[in-house]
Amino acid sequence: MFEHEFRLAADICYLNHAAVAPWPQRTVHAVQRFAEENGRVGSQYYDHWLQTEQQLREQLQQLINAGSSDEIALLKNTSEALSVVAYGLDWCAGDEIVISDQEFPSNRIVWESLGPLGVRLVQVDMGSSSSPEQALVAAITPQTRLLSVSSVQYASGLALDLEVLGAECRRRGVTFCVDAIQSIGVKPFDVQACQADFVMADGHKWMLGPEGLAVFYCRREWIPRLALRQFGWHMVEVPGDYERKDWQPAASARRFECGSPNMLGVHALHASLSLLLEAGVDQVFKSVSSNVQYLIDLLIKHSVEIVSPIEPERRAGIVTFRVPGVASDTLFRDLRAQGVICALRGGGIRFSPHFYTSRTVLERAVGLALQVQEI
Numbered sequence: 001m002f003e004h005e006f007r008l009a010a011d012i013c014y015l016n017h018a019a020v021a022p023w024p025q026r027t028v029h030a031v032q033r034f035a036e037e038n039g040r041v042g043s044q045y046y047d048h049w050l051q052t053e054q055q056l057r058e059q060l061q062q063l064i065n066a067g068s069s070d071e072i073a074l075l076k077n078t079s080e081a082l083s084v085v086a087y088g089l090d091w092c093a094g095d096e097i098v099i100s101d102q103e104f105p106s107n108r109i110v111w112e113s114l115g116p117l118g119v120r121l122v123q124v125d126m127g128s129s130s131s132p133e134q135a136l137v138a139a140i141t142p143q144t145r146l147l148s149v150s151s152v153q154y155a156s157g158l159a160l161d162l163e164v165l166g167a168e169c170r171r172r173g174v175t176f177c178v179d180a181i182q183s184i185g186v187k188p189f190d191v192q193a194c195q196a197d198f199v200m201a202d203g204h205k206w207m208l209g210p211e212g213l214a215v216f217y218c219r220r221e222w223i224p225r226l227a228l229r230q231f232g233w234h235m236v237e238v239p240g241d242y243e244r245k246d247w248q249p250a251a252s253a254r255r256f257e258c259g260s261p262n263m264l265g266v267h268a269l270h271a272s273l274s275l276l277l278e279a280g281v282d283q284v285f286k287s288v289s290s291n292v293q294y295l296i297d298l299l300i301k302h303s304v305e306i307v308s309p310i311e312p313e314r315r316a317g318i319v320t321f322r323v324p325g326v327a328s329d330t331l332f333r334d335l336r337a338q339g340v341i342c343a344l345r346g347g348g349i350r351f352s353p354h355f356y357t358s359r360t361v362l363e364r365a366v367g368l369a370l371q372v373q374e375i
C-alpha cells in the first residue's frame with residue numbers, strides 16, 4: 001500500500017534500517033519544498049515552521065504514548081539526550097548504574113564518563129541468567145541509582161521486556177532510562193506502560209527520518225529535577241522576548257533545547273512520521289515481524305547460524321546471522337559490492353528490513369549471501 005513511497009534503486013536490497021534508513025518520497029518532497037521556500041522567501045513563514053515543529057512534538061507524543069507533548073524535547077541525537085540525563089542527575093560517590101554488556105557505545109561511554117565522580121558502572125552479562133531481565137534485576141543493589149538499557153540491542157536484535165524492568169525499577173526506587181532507537185517506528189512503544197523516566201531515539205533509523213534530530217522524552221516529574229547544563233535563548237519560558245533581562249527555564253522539556261531548532265530536520269521527520277502514523281505502528285510491526293520471520297525461515301532452511309533470538313517476543317526488526325565456513329567480514333564486503341545494504345555487527349551480518357520491504361528483496365539478499373558460501 002505504501003510501496004510507492006519508496007523509490008529505491010532497482011539494483012539494491014535495502015536491509016539497513018537499524019543503521020540509517022532511506023527516506024520515503026513524502027520526506028524527499030518535504031525537504032525539496034523547504035529548500036525551495038528558503039531560496040525564495042527565506043524565513044518569511046517562520047510561524048508555519050513553528051506549527052510544523054509543534055505537530056512533530058505531537059506525532060512523537062503519539063508514537064510513544066507520552067502524557068503530553070510538553071514531555072518531549074527535540075535534541076540532536078540519542079547520545080546528546082543520554083548526556084543530558086547523565087549530567088542532569090545529581091550523583092554521589094558510590095552510586096551505581098546498571099547497563100547490559102551488549103549496549104551500543106552511546107549507552108556505555110556516557111556512564112563511564114561519570115567514573116571520576118565515584119560513580120560505578122555495572123555491565124551485566126546478559127547470558128548469566130535464563131532471562132535477560134532477571135540478569136539485569138539481579139544486578140540492582142541498594143546503591144543502584146539508574147538502570148539504562150537499549151530496548152532492542154543493536155547487534156543481536158534482542159528485545160527486552162521493558163514493562164518488567166520498569167516495574168522493578170519503580171518498586172526499588174531506581175531511575176529507568178531507555179535508548180529506544182531500535183524500537184520507535186518499528187514496534188509499539190509506550191512510555192507509560194513501561195514506566196520509563198527517560199527515553200531517547202534519533203530519527204534516522206526506523207522512524208525513516210534524517211540524522212541529527214532526536215526525540216528526548218523526560219517524564220513530567222523529572223523536568224524540574226534534571227540540572228541544566230546547556231543554556232541559550234530558546235530554553236527560556238518566554239523565548240521571543242529578547243529585551244527581557246530576567247528569565248527562567250521553560251516549564252516544559254523545551255528547557256533542554258538551548259538554541260535554534262533544526263528546522264530542516266523538523267520538516268523531514270514530520271513527513272516521515274506522518275507516513276508511519278498513517279500506516280499505523282501496529283500494522284508496521286506486524287509487517288516487519290512477518291518479514292523477519294520469513295528471513296529467519298529462509299536462513300534456517302539453508303543451515304545458516306542465526307545470532308539473533310528467534311522467539312518472536314524477543315525481537316523487533318533485526319536479524320543477525322553467520323554463514324558457516326565464510327568469514328562475516330568477507331561476506332559483508334561481498335554483499336555490499338552486490339548492492340545488499342546491510343551491516344557487520346556482533347560478528348555477523350545484520351539484516352534489518354522495514355515494513356515495506358518486499359519478499360523479493362529478502363529472497364534476493366539471502367540468495368546472494370548463500371552464493372558467497374559456494375565460492
Ligand SMILES: Cc1ncc(COP(=O)(O)O)c(C=O)c1O
Nearest residue numbers: 077078079104106150154181202
Ligand atoms: C542502540 C543505539 N543507540 C544509539 C545509536 C546512535 O546514537 P546517536 O543517535 O547518538 O547517533 C545507535 C546507532 O546505531 C544504536 O543502535
